[in-house]
Amino acid sequence: MSVNNRIMVCLVVCLIAGQTAAQGFAGLGMDAEGFAIPQPDPTFDFPTDHGPHPDYRIEWWYLTANMTGPDGTDYGLQWTLFRSALAPQAGEGWSAPQLWLGHAAVTTPTDHYVTERIARGGIGQAGAVPDPFSAWIDDWALTGDWQTLSMTATGPDFGYDVDLTAQGPLIFHGDGGYSVKSASGQASYYYSQPFFALDGTLSLQDGDIPVTGQAWLDREWSSQPLSADQTGWDWFSLSFDDGSKMMGFLLRQTDGASYSSATWITPEGQTTAYPNGAFAADPLETSATSGATVPTTWRVQLPDRGVDVTVSAINTDAWMTTSVPYWEGPVRVTGSHAGRGYLEMTGYE
Amino acid sequence: MTRTALSALLSHWRRNPIQLFTLLAGLALATALWSGVQAVNAEARASYDAAANTVSEAAFDQLVMADGGPIPQATYVSLRRGGWLVSPVIEGSVGDTRLVGIDPLTASGGIGPVDLQGRADIGAFLSTRGQVFGTEEALAPFAQVAVDPVIRPEVAPGVAYTDIGVAQRILGRAGEVDLLVVALVQPIRQADLAILAPDLIRRPAQAGSDVAQLTDSFHLNLTAFGLLSFAVGIFIVNGAIGLAFEQRRPVVRTLRALGMPLGRLMILIGAELMAMALVAGIIGVAMGYVIAAALLPGVAATLNGLYGADVAGTLQLRPSWWLSGMAIALGGTAIAAAGALWQLARMPLLAAAQPRAMAMAAGRRAQVQGGLAIGLLGLAAILAFNADGLIAGFAFLGSLLVGGALALPLILSNVLAFGAARSHSVLGQWFWADTRQQLPGLSLALMALLLAMAANVGVSTMVSSFRLTFVGFLDQRLASELYVTTNDAIQTQQLIDRITPEVDVILPIQSSQVPIGDYPTEVFGSRDHATYRDNWTFVQALADPWDQVAAGEAILINEQLFRRAGLALGDVVDVSGTSLTIAGIYGDYGNPIGQAVISEDLFAGLYPQIRPNRFGLRIPQGRVDPVRRILTDEVGIPAGNIINQAGIKAFSMDVFDRTFVVTTALNVLTLAVAGFAILMSLLTLATMRIPQLAPAWAVGVTRRQLGWLEVARAILLAALTAVVALPLGLLLAWALLAVVNVAAFGWALPMHLFPTDYARLGLFALVAAAIAALWPAIRLARTPPADLLKVFSNER
Structure with missing residues (x-):
C-alpha cells in the first residue's frame, strides 16, 4: 500500500534517529547498512510472517475500511502501525533500536479525525507478535488469527472498535509477494488481505455509531524500497460492486514521469499483476485541504480489464495532520465499474 | 549633469567632515541602541524562560x-x-x-x-x-x-x-x-x-506559579524603550540632516539655476541619504553585535538567540536581524529627511541663500510646534484617564513623548524670557537674551537630550520597579528555604516528626477552591508566622492586617480578585458562610485567578477534609543541605518534590544583575549620544555666532569670559532640560507600568521612585553638556580678535 507515505513516515523516524539525516529522501534508495534486502521468489511462512521482521528497516500493518452507518452515511477508517528500525536487531529495554509509530483516522462526509502515537518497542509499549497474532501501540491493537481480527484505536475526539472476518484468501502483489517499486529494481515484500467484512462501532463526539463494511489490510516490509528520483505516491485500493478488486499505484518521479504497478483480484481471490505502464491514473479535479492542494477526483484506467472509472473523495479534506502529513481517505467509484475504496496521496507540498 | 550635480552635493560633506560624521554616527548609534535593547530583551527572555521552567515544573x-x-x-x-x-x-x-x-x-x-x-x-x-x-x-x-x-x-x-x-x-x-x-x-x-x-x-498541577506573564510584561516595556532609544537617535539625525540641507541651499540654488530638474535633484539627495543610511545601518548592527558580545556574560545563549549561531558554535548573523536593523536605519533616515526634502521641494528657484534661515524659520515654526505640542499633550492627558486598550496605551505613550519633546523649546524660551526679565545687569540681560536667541539652533539637540534623559529615567524606574516587584514576589512566595511535597498523611507525619527538631518552623501550605463574590478563588490557610509578616508587601492594607487575619476576622486578597470583583479595602466578603473583612490586597503577578489568605485555624474549621501535603521549611543558615539529605534519605521524599528557593532566587537575581549592567551601559550610551548632538550643534552654531558675540567683545567682555558664558549657557540649558525630563520620564514609566501593562495583562506593576538615580542622571547630563560645550568655548576664547573685528568691517 501507500509505500511512499509509509516510507516517508518511516523516514521521519529515521531522521529522528539521525541515521539518514544527511541523505534526505534520496537516502531511501541507498544501500541499507546491515539491513536485509528483499529478494525475488519469496517463500512466506505464516503465521510467522504476520509478525515483525526486525532485520528489515521498515515495515507496516496498514488497514483501511469503507463503512456505512444505519442511515446510509459513508464512513472511512484507517489503522496503521509502522515499525522503523534504527539498527537491524530486536532487543529489550529503552535502548532497543525498534521504534513504532501509529496513525489512526476516521473520515465522515464532513469531518476527518486523526491522531498519532509514537513509542519504543523494547519496553513492550508497542510491538507485534505472530502467534497468537497481535500488533499494538499503547491502547491501540489489532489481534486475532487473521481469519477473524479485532481492532481498536482511540484519539482525543474519536475511537473505534471493530471486528473483521476474512472472506477470501491472502493476496500476494507483484511476483508472488515481491513487489518492485522502481525501474532500477527497488522492491518490498507485499501481501494483503482485501476480503475482510467489518462490523463494529465508531465513537464520535455525538455518540456511538454502529457500522458495517469491508476492510483491506496490507502488510509490507523492506529496507530500501524507493529510488532517489521518486517524489510522491498515489495509491488506490478499489473494491467493485461485482466483487472484483484492484490495487494500483503511481510513483511520481522528479522528471514528471511515473512508475505504475497494479494487481487485479477476482472475487475468488485469483490475482494478475500488471507491470509498469498498464495502470493509469490522471487527476481531474484538485481541492485545497487543511494541508496541501491535492487531486481529489481521478480518472483511473486498467484497459486490460476494461476499467475506466472516476474515483472521487467522499471528504476532500481527509488531510492527515501527522508528523509527516499526507492525504488518505475513502473514495467512491463510478464509470465502467461502480464501487468504493481508499485513496492515499503523498509528496504533495 | 547628474554626475556633476552629485559631485557638487558630495563636496559639501568633504568640506564638512564633522557634519558627515554626526549624521553617520547619529544613525549608527540609533541603530546600535535599538540592537542593544533587543539584545537585553533576548538575554532576559532566555534566562527567564529557564527560570520559569524551574519555577513551573509542576505545570x-x-x-x-x-x-x-x-x-x-x-x-x-x-x-x-x-x-x-x-x-x-x-x-x-x-x-x-x-x-x-x-x-x-x-x-x-x-x-x-x-x-x-x-x-x-x-x-x-x-x-x-x-x-x-x-x-x-x-x-x-x-x-x-x-x-x-x-x-x-x-x-x-x-x-x-x-x-x-x-x-x-x-x-x-x-x-x-x-x-x-x-x-x-x-x-x-x-x-x-x-x-x-x-x-x-x-x-494536580500547581497553579499560580507561572511567571510568564511577568516576563512578557518586562519584554513589552523593554521593547517600548528600545523604540524610545531609537527616537533619540532620530532626533540627532534629523538635526544633522536639517543643518546639512540648510547649508547646502546655495549649492541647490546654483544647481537648479544651471538647469538641474528638481525631481532629479531630489532623487540624488534621496539616494545620497539612503546610501549613508545603509553604511550607518551596517555599522549600527555591527555595534549592536559588539554591545551584545561585550556586555552579556551569557554570550553564547544571547548570540544564539540574536544571531542564530549554528549547532557547531560558529557565529552567523541572522538575516532577519540584519533586515530589522537596516529597516530601522533606512526608515529612520526617511522620517528624519522627509521634512527637509519637503522644504527643498517647495523652495523658490532663486531663494536667497540664508545662513540664518533656520533660525528665522524657527521663529515661525516655533508657533506651529507649540500648537502641536499643546494638542499632543492634551491628547495624552485625555488618554491617561481613558486609555483602556493596548493601542490606546501606546498612543498615550507616543503623544506624551512627542508632545513633551515639541513643547521643550517653548518651555525653555519662556523660562529664558522670565530669566531675562528678572535680570538687572547688562551682561546678565545680554546672556539671557543671547541664550534665547540661540535656542532654535540648539532645540533639536536639546530635544534629543530630553528624550535621552526621559528614557533613562523611565528605564531606571521601570527596571528597578520591576526588580523590586519580582524579588518581592519571590520573597513572598518563596520565603521558606525549602519547599517539600509529601505523598500522604503517613509521610506528612514522618516529615513532621523527623524534621521539626531540624528546622525553625514548618509552614503548611493548604488551599481550597471556593467562589468569592462569584469569582473562582484559591483560598489559602496560612500559619501566623514572621515569614509572612516580614516578607509580604501589600498594594493596600489596613493597619495590622496579619493580626486581624490571625484573629480569624479578616482575609487578604490578591490584586486580580480585587480588580475583577470590584472589591475595596474594608469590604466584608463571604467565604464558605463566614463573613470576613478585607484587610489587605497583595500583588500576585502572573496568576490568572483570584487568590485569598485566611488563618490556619479558620481554614481548618471551614475545610476540615483538607490536609496539607505541601510545606515550607524555614531552616537556619547553612543547614539547608543537611536537611535536604534527611528529607531524601530518611523521610524518603523524592528530590523532585523538594524545591530549593535559594537557587531560584539567586538565579533570578543573577538575571537581573546582568540586565542592569546592560541597561546602565545603554543609559550612558544614550546620554553620550545626546551630549554628542549638543557638541555638534554648538560647533555648527559657533561660526554663525561670531556676529552676535563681536559686539559683546567690542564693549569689553573678554573672550575668556565669553567662553565661560558659553559653558554656563550649555549647563543652564541642560539643567532646564533635565528639569523637564524628570517628570516626562516618570510619566513615561507610569504610562508603561500602570496603563500599558494593565491594558496588556490586567494588573499594574507598582512604581517605585529612585531619587538618587535621578540625581546622578541629572549630574551626568550636566557633565555631558559641559564637556560638549568645552571645546566650542575654548575655540571661542581663542578666536583671533581679527575675526571678531571683521564682523564690523564685512557688511553682510
Whole structure:
C-alpha cells in the first residue's frame, strides 16, 4: 500500500534517529547498512510472517475500511502501525533500536479525525507478535488469527472498535509477494488481505455509531524500497460492486514521469499483476485541504480489464495532520465499474 | 549633469567632515541602541524562560506512588496500554546536579530541556550511550559517567536532562520511574485508573506559579524603550540632516539655476541619504553585535538567540536581524529627511541663500510646534484617564513623548524670557537674551537630550520597579528555604516528626477552591508566622492586617480578585458562610485567578477534609543541605518534590544583575549620544555666532569670559532640560507600568521612585553638556580678535 507515505513516515523516524539525516529522501534508495534486502521468489511462512521482521528497516500493518452507518452515511477508517528500525536487531529495554509509530483516522462526509502515537518497542509499549497474532501501540491493537481480527484505536475526539472476518484468501502483489517499486529494481515484500467484512462501532463526539463494511489490510516490509528520483505516491485500493478488486499505484518521479504497478483480484481471490505502464491514473479535479492542494477526483484506467472509472473523495479534506502529513481517505467509484475504496496521496507540498 | 550635480552635493560633506560624521554616527548609534535593547530583551527572555521552567515544573498533573516509592516501569506500560497518555520521569542526583530522565517520544512539549523537541538529534539522545543536556556547571559531575554531555545554557541551573533509559542506567535504577506526567489532552476513553494502577495517586498541577506573564510584561516595556532609544537617535539625525540641507541651499540654488530638474535633484539627495543610511545601518548592527558580545556574560545563549549561531558554535548573523536593523536605519533616515526634502521641494528657484534661515524659520515654526505640542499633550492627558486598550496605551505613550519633546523649546524660551526679565545687569540681560536667541539652533539637540534623559529615567524606574516587584514576589512566595511535597498523611507525619527538631518552623501550605463574590478563588490557610509578616508587601492594607487575619476576622486578597470583583479595602466578603473583612490586597503577578489568605485555624474549621501535603521549611543558615539529605534519605521524599528557593532566587537575581549592567551601559550610551548632538550643534552654531558675540567683545567682555558664558549657557540649558525630563520620564514609566501593562495583562506593576538615580542622571547630563560645550568655548576664547573685528568691517 501507500509505500511512499509509509516510507516517508518511516523516514521521519529515521531522521529522528539521525541515521539518514544527511541523505534526505534520496537516502531511501541507498544501500541499507546491515539491513536485509528483499529478494525475488519469496517463500512466506505464516503465521510467522504476520509478525515483525526486525532485520528489515521498515515495515507496516496498514488497514483501511469503507463503512456505512444505519442511515446510509459513508464512513472511512484507517489503522496503521509502522515499525522503523534504527539498527537491524530486536532487543529489550529503552535502548532497543525498534521504534513504532501509529496513525489512526476516521473520515465522515464532513469531518476527518486523526491522531498519532509514537513509542519504543523494547519496553513492550508497542510491538507485534505472530502467534497468537497481535500488533499494538499503547491502547491501540489489532489481534486475532487473521481469519477473524479485532481492532481498536482511540484519539482525543474519536475511537473505534471493530471486528473483521476474512472472506477470501491472502493476496500476494507483484511476483508472488515481491513487489518492485522502481525501474532500477527497488522492491518490498507485499501481501494483503482485501476480503475482510467489518462490523463494529465508531465513537464520535455525538455518540456511538454502529457500522458495517469491508476492510483491506496490507502488510509490507523492506529496507530500501524507493529510488532517489521518486517524489510522491498515489495509491488506490478499489473494491467493485461485482466483487472484483484492484490495487494500483503511481510513483511520481522528479522528471514528471511515473512508475505504475497494479494487481487485479477476482472475487475468488485469483490475482494478475500488471507491470509498469498498464495502470493509469490522471487527476481531474484538485481541492485545497487543511494541508496541501491535492487531486481529489481521478480518472483511473486498467484497459486490460476494461476499467475506466472516476474515483472521487467522499471528504476532500481527509488531510492527515501527522508528523509527516499526507492525504488518505475513502473514495467512491463510478464509470465502467461502480464501487468504493481508499485513496492515499503523498509528496504533495 | 547628474554626475556633476552629485559631485557638487558630495563636496559639501568633504568640506564638512564633522557634519558627515554626526549624521553617520547619529544613525549608527540609533541603530546600535535599538540592537542593544533587543539584545537585553533576548538575554532576559532566555534566562527567564529557564527560570520559569524551574519555577513551573509542576505545570502538568502527575501520577505518583501513594507511598512515595518508585513506580514500576511495567505500571507505566500498562497505563499506556490502558489509554492513558502519560510520560515517565525519573529523578536522582549526580554530584550536586539533579538528573532528570525523560522519554522524548511521549513527553508533553512543556517538560524537559528547552529545545529538545526542536533541533536536537533525538537519535543520539535515544542511543545506548545517550546524551545529557545542561549548563556547563550542571554537567561537571558527569565527567566520569559514560554519557555524552551537551552544553545548553538555556537549561535551568543545577538540572541535567537525559533519556529515561540512560538515567535509569546512570542512577542504577533499571525498571523504575518516579512519576508520570499526564498529558493535557487524553483519548476519548480510558481504562479506570483505580483498577489499572491502584497504588498511584494523581497530584494536580500547581497553579499560580507561572511567571510568564511577568516576563512578557518586562519584554513589552523593554521593547517600548528600545523604540524610545531609537527616537533619540532620530532626533540627532534629523538635526544633522536639517543643518546639512540648510547649508547646502546655495549649492541647490546654483544647481537648479544651471538647469538641474528638481525631481532629479531630489532623487540624488534621496539616494545620497539612503546610501549613508545603509553604511550607518551596517555599522549600527555591527555595534549592536559588539554591545551584545561585550556586555552579556551569557554570550553564547544571547548570540544564539540574536544571531542564530549554528549547532557547531560558529557565529552567523541572522538575516532577519540584519533586515530589522537596516529597516530601522533606512526608515529612520526617511522620517528624519522627509521634512527637509519637503522644504527643498517647495523652495523658490532663486531663494536667497540664508545662513540664518533656520533660525528665522524657527521663529515661525516655533508657533506651529507649540500648537502641536499643546494638542499632543492634551491628547495624552485625555488618554491617561481613558486609555483602556493596548493601542490606546501606546498612543498615550507616543503623544506624551512627542508632545513633551515639541513643547521643550517653548518651555525653555519662556523660562529664558522670565530669566531675562528678572535680570538687572547688562551682561546678565545680554546672556539671557543671547541664550534665547540661540535656542532654535540648539532645540533639536536639546530635544534629543530630553528624550535621552526621559528614557533613562523611565528605564531606571521601570527596571528597578520591576526588580523590586519580582524579588518581592519571590520573597513572598518563596520565603521558606525549602519547599517539600509529601505523598500522604503517613509521610506528612514522618516529615513532621523527623524534621521539626531540624528546622525553625514548618509552614503548611493548604488551599481550597471556593467562589468569592462569584469569582473562582484559591483560598489559602496560612500559619501566623514572621515569614509572612516580614516578607509580604501589600498594594493596600489596613493597619495590622496579619493580626486581624490571625484573629480569624479578616482575609487578604490578591490584586486580580480585587480588580475583577470590584472589591475595596474594608469590604466584608463571604467565604464558605463566614463573613470576613478585607484587610489587605497583595500583588500576585502572573496568576490568572483570584487568590485569598485566611488563618490556619479558620481554614481548618471551614475545610476540615483538607490536609496539607505541601510545606515550607524555614531552616537556619547553612543547614539547608543537611536537611535536604534527611528529607531524601530518611523521610524518603523524592528530590523532585523538594524545591530549593535559594537557587531560584539567586538565579533570578543573577538575571537581573546582568540586565542592569546592560541597561546602565545603554543609559550612558544614550546620554553620550545626546551630549554628542549638543557638541555638534554648538560647533555648527559657533561660526554663525561670531556676529552676535563681536559686539559683546567690542564693549569689553573678554573672550575668556565669553567662553565661560558659553559653558554656563550649555549647563543652564541642560539643567532646564533635565528639569523637564524628570517628570516626562516618570510619566513615561507610569504610562508603561500602570496603563500599558494593565491594558496588556490586567494588573499594574507598582512604581517605585529612585531619587538618587535621578540625581546622578541629572549630574551626568550636566557633565555631558559641559564637556560638549568645552571645546566650542575654548575655540571661542581663542578666536583671533581679527575675526571678531571683521564682523564690523564685512557688511553682510
